[in-house]
Amino acid sequence: MRYNSVYLLKRLGFAFITLYVAITLNFLLPRLMGGDPASALASEKALGSQEVVKALKAQFGLDNPSLLYQYAKYLNQLLHGNLGVSYANYPSPVADVMVKALPWTFGTVLTATLLSYLVGWLIGIRGAWKAGSLFDNSTLFTAFFLNSVPFFWIAIIFIMIFSFYLEWFPLGQAIDPGIDSFSALDKIKSVLYHAFLPVFTLIIATLAGHILVLRNNLMRVLSEDYMLLAKAKGLSAARRKYAYGARNALLPSFTGFMTSLGHVIGGAITTEIVFSYPGVGLVTFNAILNHDYPLIQGSFLFIAVSVIVCNLIADLVYPLIDPRVALN
Amino acid sequence: MSKLLQVQNLSIEYASPRGVVKAVDNVSFSIGKGEIFGLAGESGCGKSTTAFGICRLLRPPARLAGGSVVLDGIELTELPDEQFDKLRWSKMSIVLQSAMNNLNPVLKIRSQLMDAIVAHEPDAGKEAAKRAEQLMRLVDLPADRLDSYPHELSGGMRQRVVIAMAMAMKPSLVIMDEPTTALDVVVQNGIIRKILELQEQFGFSILFITHDLPLMLEMCDRIGIMYAGRLVEIASRQEMKSGPRHPYTQGLLHSFPPLYGPKRRLEGIPGHPPDLIRPPGGCRFHPRCARAMTQCSSREPAVLADERGQVACHLYNEEGLSVEQASAARE
Ligand SMILES: Nc1ncnc2c1ncn2[C@@H]1O[C@H](COP(=O)(O)OP(=O)(O)OP(=O)(O)O)[C@@H](O)[C@H]1O
Ligand SMILES: [Mg+2]
Numbered sequence: 001m002r003y004n005s006v007y008l009l010k011r012l013g014f015a016f017i018t019l020y021v022a023i024t025l026n027f028l029l030p031r032l033m034g035g036d037p038a039s040a041l042a043s044e045k046a047l048g049s050q051e052v053v054k055a056l057k058a059q060f061g062l063d064n065p066s067l068l069y070q071y072a073k074y075l076n077q078l079l080h081g082n083l084g085v086s087y088a089n090y091p092s093p094v095a096d097v098m099v100k101a102l103p104w105t106f107g108t109v110l111t112a113t114l115l116s117y118l119v120g121w122l123i124g125i126r127g128a129w130k131a132g133s134l135f136d137n138s139t140l141f142t143a144f145f146l147n148s149v150p151f152f153w154i155a156i157i158f159i160m161i162f163s164f165y166l167e168w169f170p171l172g173q174a175i176d177p178g179i180d181s182f183s184a185l186d187k188i189k190s191v192l193y194h195a196f197l198p199v200f201t202l203i204i205a206t207l208a209g210h211i212l213v214l215r216n217n218l219m220r221v222l223s224e225d226y227m228l229l230a231k232a233k234g235l236s237a238a239r240r241k242y243a244y245g246a247r248n249a250l251l252p253s254f255t256g257f258m259t260s261l262g263h264v265i266g267g268a269i270t271t272e273i274v275f276s277y278p279g280v281g282l283v284t285f286n287a288i289l290n291h292d293y294p295l296i297q298g299s300f301l302f303i304a305v306s307v308i309v310c311n312l313i314a315d316l317v318y319p320l321i322d323p324r325v326a327l328n
Numbered sequence: 329m330s331k332l333l334q335v336q337n338l339s340i341e342y343a344s345p346r347g348v349v350k351a352v353d354n355v356s357f358s359i360g361k362g363e364i365f366g367l368a369g370e371s372g373c374g375k376s377t378t379a380f381g382i383c384r385l386l387r388p389p390a391r392l393a394g395g396s397v398v399l400d401g402i403e404l405t406e407l408p409d410e411q412f413d414k415l416r417w418s419k420m421s422i423v424l425q426s427a428m429n430n431l432n433p434v435l436k437i438r439s440q441l442m443d444a445i446v447a448h449e450p451d452a453g454k455e456a457a458k459r460a461e462q463l464m465r466l467v468d469l470p471a472d473r474l475d476s477y478p479h480e481l482s483g484g485m486r487q488r489v490v491i492a493m494a495m496a497m498k499p500s501l502v503i504m505d506e507p508t509t510a511l512d513v514v515v516q517n518g519i520i521r522k523i524l525e526l527q528e529q530f531g532f533s534i535l536f537i538t539h540d541l542p543l544m545l546e547m548c549d550r551i552g553i554m555y556a557g558r559l560v561e562i563a564s565r566q567e568m569k570s571g572p573r574h575p576y577t578q579g580l581l582h583s584f585p586p587l588y589g590p591k592r593r594l595e596g597i598p599g600h601p602p603d604l605i606r607p608p609g610g611c612r613f614h615p616r617c618a619r620a621m622t623q624c625s626s627r628e629p630a631v632l633a634d635e636r637g638q639v640a641c642h643l644y645n646e647e648g649l650s651v652e653q654a655s656a657a658r659e
Contacts, residue, residue: 224429225424226432228424229424229490230432232385232421232422233444234415234444234448235443239447248433251434323433
């Protein structure tokens with residue numbers, strides 16, 4: 001083992017403190033946004049009846065105006081694994097709403113993130129290794145272009161072309177309406193059919209960055225003396241390219257990669273809005289519009305936990321793969 | 329002494345935005361079997377470029393513009409890449425300048441010593457592991473250092489590892505490009521002694537590159553002096569000590585304090601090396617030369633080769649005539 005228990009404890013402690021701060025902010029932020037969810041809900045579901053407003057307030061813990069009281073109640077609920085009840089999806093618990101949305105987000109955003117890194121890295125490695133070639137120049141040009149185009153613009157263009165005009169893909173949603181009556185194979189087909197365009201768009205939008213970063217890193221590594229010496233030693237091109245070059249170029253990207261994984265849950269809000277895709281992003285967006293405090297808190301909590309956990313993993317794994325890191 | 333390496337009219341250029349840098353211009357020299365040949369000259373005169381040209385390590389924007397390199401009877405400049413790769417390390421190895429960065433920072437010493445062996449002897453396997461240990465002993469490092477990463481070793485130890493690595497395939501030529509710069513004098517001495525000891529033991533030839541002329545006078549059999557991409561003088565150590573002929577060599581020697589004898593004022597050479605994109609005509613050294621004559625700026629000096637070595641300077645070229653004189657003589 002390259003690190004001692006002190007390092008481990010420090011990292012864990014840091015993660016817990018971050019989590020606590022995130023939870024507290026999580027509690028405060030939606031309340032700072034203002035608005036009165038009980039009245040909003042009552043006016044929507046019970047013609048604004050004052051009795052209903054009062055009952056709802058009591059149920060949501062909003063009857064006591066003391067923030068401290070609400071905070072204590074919130075923490076206590078969290079400790080019991082209770083994320084509360086969604087206002088807008090009343091009476092569904094927040095956990096249920098989240099659990100329903102999570103698989104969609106994981107399926108699309110995680111797939112897109114992994115594919116984007118993989119493809120971006122492969123292209124970046126090949127480009128740097130054959131710097132100045134036609135392949136390198138054309139991927140560089142394309143990457144610079146894509147990098148300067150805002151994501152939502154790409155997404156809207158793709159929907160217009162592929163969904164609206166060509167009608168190759170659906171305009172939104174994750175599954176076909178009567179999917180329950182479908183055979184297993186058709187169910188899978190329906191899911192893939194709906195997921196393709198969001199995944200594709202996400203890949204296109206993030207690919208350029210990965211290509212440019214890795215190409216840049218590898219170019220720097222290739223200019224190092226030890227690469228020249230590796231060549232002088234007569235090492236095979238494959239060993240120089242991967243064991244010496246790509247490996248060293250990938251190390252600085254590892255932390256970025258883990259951070260991206262951490263942002264998978266929260267990172268796809270735009271995609272899910274544009275594609276009306278029922279993942280965590282869309283749930284969060286709607287929750288904000290509806291002043292649905294518990295749901296906002298729930299989804300922010302998921303996002304915070306995933307970011308913190310992924311960063312913790314990065315901190316713990318990095319010393320194992322890069323021997324230069326001094327641990328203290 | 330039979331010739332191991334023969335470099336003929338080697339020319340190397342760098343394409344740069346401002347124009348073509350003629351970093352190495354018509355350089356010719358040879359190294360005998362078991363000989364230590366020194367290459368000296370001010371920073372930027374093309375020493376490293378010459379070394380890279382010899383072992384095909386030039387990267388764009390560098391380009392071999394001409395010349396031939398014959399190693400052990402094989403013309404290297406015309407060898408296809410695959411065959412050249414077989415020669416690498418087994419016939420000639422190199423220790424690069426800024427030796428600290430010779431090692432891959434994230435691979436253990438063991439795998440960096442072994443991959444050189446395995447690249448040439450794919451079946452070496454266990455045998456390669458044993459040889460890695462022998463190599464460490466060769467440079468007085470404990471074998472358990474094989475499991476260290478480069479940053480866990482001191483600069484001197486790292487340099488020993490790199491030298492051990494250069495010995496891995498028992499090459500007949502080892503190129504050492506300033507192998508001891510950036511090390512303190514004591515460590516430096518230890519490494520030089522080690523290099524000489526290994527050379528004695530294995531009998532390989534060395535192309536030794538350095539700024540450090542006094543060091544060179546201690547350890548090299550013959551010495552070549554480069555100025556602005558050209559080789560201006562070659563002489564044996566004795567000749568160099570007793571009195572070099574080229575004014576540049578003289579100036580260079582006077583830039584160092586004498587090792588023995590009374591102290592004298594250091595003179596140095598006034599001015600700066602020229603821009604290699606537009607080098608001065610004639611002898612490239614003439615703008616800085618105290619003994620420059622009229623023909624020096626108009627005519628390139630021919631190389632005079634005699635029992636004392638080689639020198640390219642109009643001072644030693646009796647029939648040297650200026651362009652004007654030559655054309656006048658023809659009429
Ligand atoms: N990539 C490059 N592009 C343009 N010119 C270059 C490049 N690399 C080197 N040169 C030029 O080539 C010349 C020779 O460089 P080289 O590194 O061979 O010198 P050197 O004698 O080894 O110097 P030093 O003692 O500082 O190592 C220098 O004048 C340098 O400016
Ligand atoms: Mg150099």
